[in-house]
Amino acid sequence: MIFALRPSxxxxxxxxxxxxxxxxxxxxxxxxALPGGPLTHAESLQDAASRNLRETTGLAPSYxxxxxxxxxxxxxxxxxxxSIVYWALVQPxxxxxxxESENVRWFRADRLGELAxxxxxxxxYALWRLRNKMAYGSIAYHLLGEYFTLAQVREVYEAVLxxxxxPANFRRQIKAAPEIQETDEYLQGGKxxxxxxxxxxxxxxxxxxNRSTP
Amino acid sequence: MIFALRPSxxxxxxxxxxxxxxxxxxxxxxxxALPGGPLTHAESLQDAASRNLRETTGLAPSYxxxxxxxxxxxxxxxxxxxSIVYWALVQPxxxxxxxESENVRWFRADRLGELAxxxxxxxxYALWRLRNKMAYGSIAYHLLGEYFTLAQVREVYEAVLxxxxxPANFRRQIKAAPEIQETDEYLQGGKxxxxxxxxxxxxxxxxxxNRSTP
DNA sequence: ATTAGTTCTAGTCAATTTGACTATAACTAC
DNA sequence: GTAGTTATAGTCAAATTGACTAGAACTAAT
Numbered sequence: 177m178i179f180a181l182r183p184s185x186x187x188x189x190x191x192x193x194x195x196x197x198x199x200x201x202x203x204x205x206x207x208x209a210l211p212g213g214p215l216t217h218a219e220s221l222q223d224a225a226s227r228n229l230r231e232t233t234g235l236a237p238s239y240x241x242x243x244x245x246x247x248x249x250x251x252x253x254x255x256x257x258x259s260i261v262y263w264a265l266v267q268p269x270x271x272x273x274x275x276e277s278e279n280v281r282w283f284r285a286d287r288l289g290e291l292a293x294x295x296x297x298x299x300x301y302a303l304w305r306l307r308n309k310m311a312y313g314s315i316a317y318h319l320l321g322e323y324f325t326l327a328q329v330r331e332v333y334e335a336v337l338x339x340x341x342x343p344a345n346f347r348r349q350i351k352a353a354p355e356i357q358e359t360d361e362y363l364q365g366g367k368x369x370x371x372x373x374x375x376x377x378x379x380x381x382x383x384x385x386n387r388s389t390p
Numbered sequence: 391m392i393f394a395l396r397p398s399x400x401x402x403x404x405x406x407x408x409x410x411x412x413x414x415x416x417x418x419x420x421x422x423a424l425p426g427g428p429l430t431h432a433e434s435l436q437d438a439a440s441r442n443l444r445e446t447t448g449l450a451p452s453y454x455x456x457x458x459x460x461x462x463x464x465x466x467x468x469x470x471x472x473s474i475v476y477w478a479l480v481q482p483x484x485x486x487x488x489x490e491s492e493n494v495r496w497f498r499a500d501r502l503g504e505l506a507x508x509x510x511x512x513x514x515y516a517l518w519r520l521r522n523k524m525a526y527g528s529i530a531y532h533l534l535g536e537y538f539t540l541a542q543v544r545e546v547y548e549a550v551l552x553x554x555x556x557p558a559n560f561r562r563q564i565k566a567a568p569e570i571q572e573t574d575e576y577l578q579g580g581k582x583x584x585x586x587x588x589x590x591x592x593x594x595x596x597x598x599x600n601r602s603t604p
Numbered sequence: 605a606t607t608a609g610t611t612c613t614a615g616t617c618a619a620t621t622t623g624a625c626t627a628t629a630a631c632t633a634c
Numbered sequence: 635g636t637a638g639t640t641a642t643a644g645t646c647a648a649a650t651t652g653a654c655t656a657g658a659a660c661t662a663a664t
Contacts, residue, residue, distance in 0.1 A: 184571075217470055221461035243458040245474045246599045247435035256431060260459045301598040302607040312526075327640080344642075345623065368640040384462045384515035541611080557653065559615075581658035582611040 177210045177243070177302055178235055178264045180271035181319050181332065182282065190331050192285040194299065195233050196276055203253050204292030208283070210299070212259065219383065234275040237264030239318035243302055250336050251294050262323035265318040280386055286338075310336050314355055317376035325363055325371040326350055391424050391457070391516055392449055392478045394485035395533050395546065396496065404545050406499040406520075407446050408513065409488055410518075417467050418506030422497070424513070426473065435599065439476035448489040451478030453532035453594055457516055465508050477516045479532040524550050528569055531590035539577055539585040540564055 181190040196208040211232035215224045222240060231233050240262055247258040276282070285303060290295065309315045316332040317324070326347045334340055350356055356377035362370040395404040425446035429438045436454060442447050454476055455580040461472040490496065499517060502510065523529045530546040531538070540561045548554055564570060569592035576584040 215461070215472070218463065219457060220463055221472070242459060244598055245435060245456060247429070248599050249434055251434065255660090258429070258435070258474075260461070260472075261420060297598060342623070342625090343640085344625085344644090348640075349622090364631095364638075367632050368638080369632090369642085371641055384458055386464050389409070539612090556652070556654090557611085558615085558654085561613075565650090578660095581661050582609080583613085584662090585612060594631075 177261065177299060178229065178233070178237060178266055178287065179302075179306065179319065180266045180282075181268055181335065182271065184284075189335070190328075191335050192303075193271075193282045194285050195235070195280060195282050195290070196288075197291050198234055198279040198281075200279065207290065207292040208281075208288075210261075210278075210295045212261075215260070221260055222383065223264065225264075229264065233263070233280055234273065235266055235270060239265040239315070240269065241380075242383055242385075243298075243305065246292070246294065246298065246313055248369035259298075261298055261302075263305070265315070267319065267321050269321060295340045307336055314353065314376070314378045315380075317378075318380065320376075323359065323361065323373040325373060327371055329374075391475065391513060392443065392447070392451060392480055393499065393516075393520065393533065393545050393547065394480045394496075396483055396485065398498075401548070403427075404542075405549050406517075407485075407496045409449070410502075410505070412493040412495075413506050414493065421504065421506040421559060422495075422502075423506035424475075424509045425494075429474070435474055436476065436597065439523060443478065447494055448487060449480055449484060450480070450485065451480045451601050453479040453529070456597055456599075457512070457519065460508065462508070462548075473512075475512055475516075477519070479529070481533065481535050483535060496535075521550055528567065528590070528592050529594075531592075532594065534590075537573065537575065537587040537589055539587060541585055543588075546554055 178195055180195075182193045188289055195211065196331065197211050199205050199207050199209050211229060213228035213231065215221065219227065221242065225240060226236070228229075239353060241264075243261040243263045245258065245260045249256065251257050251259070271282075274280070274282070282290045285299065288299065290296065291299070291365055306315075316329055316336070319332050320328055329345065329350055330343060330346045335348070340378065355376055357375050357377050359373045359375060361373045363373055364370050392409055394409075395405055396532065397403065398405045399404045409425065411425050413419050413421050413423050421423075425443060427442035429436075433441065435456065436535065439454060440450070443451065455478075457475040457477045459472065459474045463470065465471050465473070488494070488496070499513065502513065504510065505513070520529075524547060530543055531551075532543055533546050541557065543564055544555055544557060544560045547560070569590055571589050571591050573587045573589060575587045577587055579586050
């Protein structure tokens with residue numbers, strides 16, 4: 177499952193969106209579902225996740241991490257299915273390249289209807305994990321481009337945590353992180369004082385299964 | 391994989407131990423490995439983990455949670471294997487009931503030799519997760535019995551985090567948690583002032599896949 | 605019975621961090 | 635120029651943390 181930032185229709189502020197695909201077969205034909213597909217014999221879990229993502233939505237995420245393995249007995253009405261779910265964050269430029277079509281569409285993460293299988297549960301859990309990681313960790317930057325303003329970082333936090341944060345206090349905390357690098361550039365074109373641009377220099381922590389390739 | 395507290399041979403202080411089983415077949419015949427086994431068609435992931443644990447070691451953990459799904463291509467030299475690993479915490483009384491034998495033995499978690507497959511990697515990751523959960527969360531109590539002293543809780547933290555903590559400051563923090571209930575009982579039999587006994591009233595967070603059973 | 609040794613437990617105090625807020629800087633639009 | 639807006643720095647009290655002191659309550663030894 178993929179998270180990306182898109183401006184809200186009404187307020188224009190960035191909010192969390194996820195792409196879903198429409199089921200064209202039973203079970204749950206016609207309902208929306210998370211993109212996914214089978215694990216083949218010759219690819220790692222992460223590679224399979226990447227590949228399925230690319231094939232269904234055309235997306236190539238900058239951040240991909242294992243979420244959870246779902247294996248309850250009645251997840252699918254027709255057969256026993258074990259799904260090892262990955263979650264991804266994509267930057268706005270990437271997200272814009274997604275193949276939207278009749279059967280692939282973006283939805284606001286907080287306004288989903290009933291989805292196929294247990295996919296509502298999965299998304300709920302992913303949102304919970306995202307909020308947790310955000311509170312302690314350096315994950316917000318993967319939803320932004322290479323250069324960003326501190327106000328943009330704050331907007332990401334506000335979108336994910338769903339509450340407003342004090343701008344001054346927020347920047348004090350963020351600037352204390354050593355992974356945030358100040359640049360000499362400023363974002364021009366706004367209707368007010370141009371904010372300084374920063375960049376993120378930290379590397380995402382590798383998943384344990386992908387640390388060593390033989 | 392299972393964690394339990396056992397007194398260190400030398401200092402007598404509680405340290406982390408895990409039970410391993412000896413491989414009696416190729417590959418890695420003779421080496422020690424994590425207990426495990428196949429997932430059958432009619433059981434959930436968590437049920438399979440419980441069952442395999444019981445069958446190999448006789449243990450029934452009070453805390454069981456999914457760790458990670460390992461699915462690298464070369465984990466086993468003979469075939470492609472995907473392992474959905476669970477980790478458990480057992481209380482000392484339970485741990486004492488484990489079936490030790492020629493092929494099942496407890497080892498100190500920080501003094502393991504070379505294990506079969508990628509099991510060293512898995513244990514390393516589990517230790518990392520345990521430390522993380524300990525720092526923020528109410529997990530330490532599942533390694534203790536129903537009643538415990540605050541000094542025992544501190545010893546758990548010290549064993550897992552591998553550093554000493556100030557007794558006075560530690561109890562101030564722990565007592566601030568609402569899940570810690572003071573009792574009117576005291577632990578007798580020590581060579582000093584008897585400490586008050588406490589109990590833990592929180593419930594462990596359910597895994598997302600086991601929240602709803604149809 | 606007294607004393608030494610141990611851990612338990614409450615408390616103090618300075619240093620650090622957090623949250624609420626104020627004020628100035630630097631731009632655009634009119 | 636002036637009003638409007640966001641960026642950014644700074645202040646100050648409240649809350650939290652870390653280092654430490656000291657008395658309480660027990661056992662063991664004399």
